[in-house]
Every structure is written in structure tokens, then in C-alpha cells.
Amino acid sequence: MAEILVFSEKDDLAFELVSKGKEFSAALNMGLAAAVLGEGASARTDEYFAYGADRVYVSEHPALAEFHAETFAEALYQIAQQNDAQVLLLASTKRGKELAPRVAQKLGAGCVTDATAVEVQDGNLLISRYALGGNTVASELIKTPHKVISVMPKTFELGAKEARQGEVVNVDLDLRDPRTRIVERQEKVGEAVNLEEAEVLVCVGRGLEKKEDLVIIEELAKALGAEIGCTKSLCTDYQWLSEDRLVGLSGKKTSPRLVISIGISGQIQYTVGIRGARIAVAINKDSNAPIFALSDYGIVGDLYEVVPKLVEALQ
Amino acid sequence: MNIVVCLKQVPDLQQIRIKDRKPLVEGAPLIFGDMDKSALEEAVRIKEKTEGTKVIALAMGGAKLKDGIKEALAIGADEAVLLIDPAFEGSDTMGTARALAKAIQRIGEYDLILCGEGSTDNYSGQVGPRLAEILDLPQITYVRELEVGDGKLRAVRNMEESFEVVEAELPAVVAVADEINQPRLASLRDILRAARKPVQEWTAADLGLSEEEVGAKGAAMEIVSNLAPEQERKQIIFEGDLDEVTQNLVNALTKEGVLGR
Numbered sequence: 001m002a003e004i005l006v007f008s009e010k011d012d013l014a015f016e017l018v019s020k021g022k023e024f025s026a027a028l029n030m031g032l033a034a035a036v037l038g039e040g041a042s043a044r045t046d047e048y049f050a051y052g053a054d055r056v057y058v059s060e061h062p063a064l065a066e067f068h069a070e071t072f073a074e075a076l077y078q079i080a081q082q083n084d085a086q087v088l089l090l091a092s093t094k095r096g097k098e099l100a101p102r103v104a105q106k107l108g109a110g111c112v113t114d115a116t117a118v119e120v121q122d123g124n125l126l127i128s129r130y131a132l133g134g135n136t137v138a139s140e141l142i143k144t145p146h147k148v149i150s151v152m153p154k155t156f157e158l159g160a161k162e163a164r165q166g167e168v169v170n171v172d173l174d175l176r177d178p179r180t181r182i183v184e185r186q187e188k189v190g191e192a193v194n195l196e197e198a199e200v201l202v203c204v205g206r207g208l209e210k211k212e213d214l215v216i217i218e219e220l221a222k223a224l225g226a227e228i229g230c231t232k233s234l235c236t237d238y239q240w241l242s243e244d245r246l247v248g249l250s251g252k253k254t255s256p257r258l259v260i261s262i263g264i265s266g267q268i269q270y271t272v273g274i275r276g277a278r279i280a281v282a283i284n285k286d287s288n289a290p291i292f293a294l295s296d297y298g299i300v301g302d303l304y305e306v307v308p309k310l311v312e313a314l315q
Numbered sequence: 316m317n318i319v320v321c322l323k324q325v326p327d328l329q330q331i332r333i334k335d336r337k338p339l340v341e342g343a344p345l346i347f348g349d350m351d352k353s354a355l356e357e358a359v360r361i362k363e364k365t366e367g368t369k370v371i372a373l374a375m376g377g378a379k380l381k382d383g384i385k386e387a388l389a390i391g392a393d394e395a396v397l398l399i400d401p402a403f404e405g406s407d408t409m410g411t412a413r414a415l416a417k418a419i420q421r422i423g424e425y426d427l428i429l430c431g432e433g434s435t436d437n438y439s440g441q442v443g444p445r446l447a448e449i450l451d452l453p454q455i456t457y458v459r460e461l462e463v464g465d466g467k468l469r470a471v472r473n474m475e476e477s478f479e480v481v482e483a484e485l486p487a488v489v490a491v492a493d494e495i496n497q498p499r500l501a502s503l504r505d506i507l508r509a510a511r512k513p514v515q516e517w518t519a520a521d522l523g524l525s526e527e528e529v530g531a532k533g534a535a536m537e538i539v540s541n542l543a544p545e546q547e548r549k550q551i552i553f554e555g556d557l558d559e560v561t562q563n564l565v566n567a568l569t570k571e572g573v574l575g576r
Contacts, residue, residue, distance in 0.1 A: 069444065070453055094474055098456045098490075101408065101441035105448035110409065110535025113439045131437050131541055133328035136338050138437075138541040143534070179453040179487075183469075184480035200573070224574070236494050243475075249438065258573035268328060279573045280548060281564065287552075296549040297567055299560050306557065313561040314574075 002084050006034040006053065007076055007099075008091035009067050011044060012158075015051045017089045017151060019159030020118070022052040027120040030086065033057060035079050037072065038064045042168070049166035051159055057083070057171045067095050068178035073102035078173050080107060080146070087125065089118075092150035100150040109146035116152055116253075125149065134249045134272035152253075154196060191242045193227060195252040200226035200259075201277070203247050205270070206233055207263015207284065207303050211240040216307050217262065223314040229254065231270050247273035263303045266291025283307065316365060316463075316485075318358045319419055320392065321430040321442065322351045322374040324383050328435060336542040345379050347386065349493045350431025356498035357491055358429050359391030361463050369393050371422060375403055375414055381514070388509035389501030396422065400518040405531030412445035414529050417522035419450065425486055427468070432457055432490040440490070447488035455481055456490040 004021050008014035018034055025032040033055040034048045045056040057079050063071050076099070080088060088103060090096040092114045104111035116137070117128040124141050127149055131138035142149075195201065202221045208214065214228075221228050229247040234240050247254055248270040255276030262283045264270055271294050274280055282295040285302050292298045299306050326343035333339070347355070355372065362368040372392035374380055376399065384395045398414050406414065419425055428450075433440040440456070447454035459478070460471035463485070472479040473492055501509070519529055526532050551567070553560035568574050 068453075069456070070447070073444075073448070094457055097440055098444050098454065100444075101439075102444040102448050102454065104441075105409070105412065105445040110407070111441060112536075113441060126539065129439075132326070132331060132338050132340070133436055133438075135328065135331055135333060136541045136543050139539040141537045141539060143537055180455060180481050180483045182479055182481050186478040186480070188477055258568065258571075275544060275546060279568065279571050281568070292552060293550060294546070294548055296551065296571075297564055298550070298552045299564060300552060300554060301557065301560070306561065309557050309561040310564065313558075313565045 001031045002086045003031040003033045003055075004028070004087045004089060005076070005080055005083070005085035006032070006089045007037070008093065009095050010091060010093060011047065013091035013093065013153050015047060016154070016156045016158050017091060018048060018051040018053050020156035021089055022159065024087070024118075024120060024125065028087070028123065031055065033083065033085065035076060037075055038067075042170070045168050047161070049164055050161040052162070053166055055167045055169055057169050059171050059173050061173050061175050063175040063177055066178070066182055068180050069095065069098045069102050070180070071175055071178045072099055073106060074175055075173050076103045077106040079171055082171065086146055088146070088148045090148070090150040092152050096150045100148050104146070104148035107146040107148065108144060109148050110142035110144045111148040111150075112140055112142065113150045114152055115149050116155060118149060118151060118155075130249060130272060134268040189242065191244045193244050195227055195229050195245065195247060195254050198227035198254060198256050200224050201229050201247070201254055201256040201274075202226045203229040203231070203259060203261045203264060203274070204234065205231040205262070205264030208234070211238070213304070214240060216304070219311050220260070220307050223311045224258070224260075226260075229273075231264055249273065261291055261295070262307060264291055265289045266294055316368045316426045317371065317422070317424045318361060318368060318427045318429060319371045319373050319422060319425050320355045320358045320387070321415055321428065321446070322347050322355065322372055322387060323434045324374065324376045324380055325434055325436040333543045336545065338541070338543065345383060347383070348431055348435035350433060350435065350491060352498040353493045353495050354429040354431050354491050355387055355390055355392065356496045357461055360496065361427075361461075362391065365464065371396060373415060373418055373422075374398070375406070375411060377404070384514060385506065385509050386501060388512045388514070389505040390499060392512070394513045395515070397514060397516045398522070399516050402519040402524075402526050402530050405534060406529050407534040407536045408439060408441035408445060409535045410529040410533045412442050412449060413533070414519070414522060414524060415442065416446055416449040417524060418517060419446070421517070421522060426466075427463060427485055428452070428488045430488070430490050432492050443488050443490040450488070453483045453487045454490070455483060455487060458489050458491045459495050461489060461491070461495065
């Protein structure tokens with residue numbers, strides 16, 4: 001029986017895929033399997049069954065001790081070939097996203113990365129992802145027999161766990177040593193912030209002149225009970241805020257009840273991230289900034305004057 | 316050392332208009348994506364530090380590429396290979412990677428293949444890893460710092476939780492993030508000089524590729540629709556005295572029921 005094969009280096013994201021995979025498995029009449037790879041893999045299989053996997057392929061091959069896309073792609077390829085896995089569902093983390101096309105190439109498969117929706121249509125999977133820099137959403141079908149899809153985290157809801165068992169298959173893989181070596185890992189100073197679940201969001205962009213001025217944004221956030229988000233340049237180029245706060249195409253897609261975009265011109269790379277907001281507000285000194293067309297309410301003015309006044313008005 | 320930089324012309328996203336949810340791409344000028352420019356800049360910087368380095372710009376596209384490639388040559392590529400052929404039209408990432416790989420094999424000598432971690436239009440990030448697979452090379456993606464020398468590379472990758480420092484032997488495929496550098500602008504003198512640099516044009520037949528292997532016929536993907544999401548915002552702008560407009564905004568937000576914890 002053909003199979004759907006789920007993999008993520010992050011178990012909790014793999015569980016989201018397994019949860020949704022049950023639906024695909026029934027509709028496409030395929031088995032639902034997952035691959036758990038690397039050190040300690042055999043101890044991690046139970047929850048995969050609890051979320052709905054029928055089989056779990058396990059390998060603790062020494063070449064899989066650390067994540068190297070080349071090696072993991074070969075491992076998934078061999079598992080897919082040995083077990084007739086036709087659909088590969090991966091989580092679109094950075095690692096998943098670089099893994100997907102590599103394993104797809106091995107399988108001669110079409111591939112969609114960063115999928116934001118996947119649904120069954122006429123016995124195939126219709127996959128959506130942002131295109132044209134976020135201006136559009138493309139819906140695509142993969143025409144090749146094998147299909148590889150990397151799905152954005154949190155696209156699918158985690159299902160309920162059930163007390164059930166499945167088949168653990170220890171797979172025999174023929175892997176060479178990775179040709180890349182990880183020599184050092186500098187942990188990022190992460191923040192415990194979850195913008196995807198924020199009810200109110202205050203986002204700031206390049207209109208802010210220096211890091212110290214973040215304090216006026218913080219005041220507003222405090223007054224609103226809001227989380228702070230930002231555009232790419234503030235976290236990647238200037239590093240004033242951590243990447244956990246990046247909103248947009250390469251960051252978080254948020255759905256707060258209120259978002260206030262401050263000093264943000266409104267390029268598509270950012271606005272993709274606030275599409276889900278119920279009410280959008282913009283504060284910008286340029287009355288021609290595209291952000292105003294994508295907002296419910298706007299104030300044209302210098303953020304350094306408007307924001308403190310707004311804090312006053314809120315109190 | 317030979318560095319091949321893969322470039323893709325994309326429509327200038329700032330100039331795409333949406334009408335009835337359909338993107339009007341035809342009017343938008345074609346440019347190289349930000350990350351592609353960073354890949355090129357990085358190649359040129361390596362060349363400036365490493366004697367005997369040649370930078371070859373490789374791109375697949377339409378006739379407009381002949382003009383567009385001048386920018387890459389002006390910035391510092393020594394020569395260019397353009398894959399221009401109606402047979403390539405409609406190629407998806409699989410066909411593109413197949414054609415680029417054939418071209419790289421035809422170029423023959425390569426130590427480093429640089430590309431952007433994604434194109435600015437679709438950002439699917441597929442061509443680099445697919446190329447690496449076809450050419451049987453290691454892939455190093457999301458690179459924000461790169462050092463190359465003595466047949467090796469050392470790269471800092473920007474991952475979710477960490478900066479990961481990796482080493483690999485050359486040849487390798489490296490996909491760069493746009494934060495790796497600030498690409499230079501070409502001077503007028505560079506642009507004039509670039510006109511003398513060699514540009515080759517190769518077709519599918521030159522690469523030994525049939526029409527079934529590339530272009531729309533060789534595509535693994537079928538685009539069912541590509542539309543702007545429906546979105547309607549009220550677009551109410553408050554103008555005038557600052558005390559007044561901020562109060563008006565607070566009133567409006569209160570009415571919407573979005574204030575309060």
C-alpha cells in the first residue's frame with residue numbers, strides 16, 4: 001500500500017502533520033507513516049502513534065546524529081523507496097525547507113515549500129503558498145507520482161492523542177558521512193514571545209530612528225496590552241529586536257484583533273504578516289505610504305509625536 | 316578558483332499592480348532579486364581577496380536577460396552564460412535546476428556555486444538544494460558569513476535558534492541570506508567596461524536537454540490559480556490636530572471593540 005511519510009526534526013511539528021495526515025490517508029487511500037531519525041529516535045515513537053501514525057520508521061544511524069540536509073534527504077529517500085511512500089509531508093522549518101527540494105530531486109518529484117494550506121481535491125493534493133513576494137496566493141498541483149510538501153508550522157491543528165499502538169520499523173540505511181561539519185553553534189538569545197497568539201500587536205519599522213526610541217513603542221504596547229512586532233530590517237539588519245518578533249513573509253503570520261503598524265511603509269513582505277488582523281491601524285508620516293490602503297484607520301504624522309499622544313489618549 | 320553565481324530575473328515586486336485580484340506582472344520591470352545580488356556581491360568580494368578567481372554569472376530567462384546581465388558584469392562578474400531558449404519557458408524549479416546543472420557541467424571547472432537562499436518572487440528555496448543534489452555536492456543554506464580558501468569553506472548559517480558555523484570542502488553549493496552583505500552599485504565606468512566582457516548564450520539543445528525535460532512540458536507543477544487574497548480595509552484617515560486625531564482613533568477602536576484586555 002502506498003504511504004504518506006511524515007518527517008520533521010521537531011517532533012511537535014511532525015505531530016501536526018500526522019494529525020492532518022490522517023485525513024489525507026483516508027481520502028487518498030494510503031497508509032500513514034512517519035520517520036524518526038537520529039540519536040534517541042527509538043524512544044520517541046509512542047506519541048507518533050498516539051497522533052495517528054500507523055507505522056514509524058526509526059534509524060539511529062551515526063550519520064544522522066546531527067542534521068545535514070544532504071544526509072537526511074538520502075535517509076528519507078531510502079525509506080520512501082523501501083516502503084512506497086508517495087507523499088512526503090515535512091514541516092517547513094529552515095531545515096525542513098532545505099530538505100524538501102533535495103529529497104524531491106532524488107525522487108524526481110515536484111515539491112512545494114512553505115505551504116500554507118493543503119487539501120484533497122479529486123484524488124490529488126491542492127497546495128497553497130504565497131507567490132509574487134506575497135502579493136498572491138498560488139494554488140498548485142504536483143503532477144509527478146512522488147510529491148514532497150513542506151508545510152508551514154501551525155498550518156494544521158494538533159489532533160487529540162489516542163491510546164493506540166502501531167508498528168515500529170527499524171530501517172537499515174546505507175548512508176555516507178555528511179560532507180558538511182558543524183564546528184560551532186552560537187545560540188541566539190531567544191525571547192519567550194508568541195506573536196501568532198497575540199491579541200493586540202504593535203509593529204514598528206524603519207520609521208524608528210534608533211534603538212533607544214523603542215521605549216516609546218513599548219509605552220504604547222503597555223497601554224494596549226500588546227506584543228511588539230517588527231519588520232525585517234529591525235531584527236535582521238539592525239538587530240534591535242529578536243527574530244521572534246519578525247512579522248511578514250519570512251516571519252510570523254499573525255491574526256490579532258488589532259494591529260498598529262508604526263513607521264512601516266507597507267511593503268508586501270511585511271503586510272502578508274498582518275493580513276489576518278481584524279482591525280489594522282497605520283501611523284506613518286508619508287501620506288502616500290501603501291500601508292494606509294491596507295489599514296482600517298490611519299494617522300498621517302510623525303510617530304515621535306503621534307505615539308506619545310496616542311498613549312495619552314488611551315489613558 | 317571558479318565561482319558560478321546563479322541569478323534569476325524577477326518582476327520588481329514594488330511595481331506589480333493588482334486588478335480584480337489578478338497580478339499585472341507584464342508592466343513590471345525585471346530585476347535580479349535581493350538575495351541573488353547578495354550572492355553576486357559575495358562572489359566578487361571573494362574574487363577581490365583571492366587571486367586567480369573567476370566569477371561566472373549564470374542565468375536562465377527571456378531575451379531581456381541580455382540587457383539585464385550587464386548589471387552583473389558591471390558589478391564584477393568576469394563572464395556570463397545565459398540560458399535563453401523558448402524551450403525553457405514555463406520551467407519550474409525542477410526544470411530550472413536541471414538546466415542550470417547542465418550548464419554548470421558544461422562550464423566544467425567550478426569550485427563554488429553561489430545562489431540566493433530564495434528568489435524574491437516565490438522564495439521557494441528549491442533551486443540551490445536541487446542543484447546540489449544533481450551535481451552531488453554538499454549544500455550550505457541560509458549563509459550570513461562566508462570564508463573561502465585552501466579548497467575549503469567556512470560559513471555561518473542563520474538558523475531559527477542559533478547561528479551554526481559549518482565547514483565543508485569545495486566544491487559546494489552555498490545559498491546566501493540577504494544580510495550577508497550590502498551589494499554595491501555599479502558605476503558608469505563599470506557599466507561601460509562590462510560591455511566588453513564575454514557573454515555566451517546556450518540553448519536547451521546546447522545542453523543536451525530535450526523539450527520534455529525543461530519548460531512547461533517538463534514541469535512537475537501545475538498552477539491552478541494565482542490570485543491576490545481578498546482583503547477589504549476601511550481606509551479611514553484621521554487628519555488635523557494631533558490631540559483630536561488620536562482621540563478619534565481611540566474612539567473608533569473602542570467602537571470596534573478591539574481595545575481592552
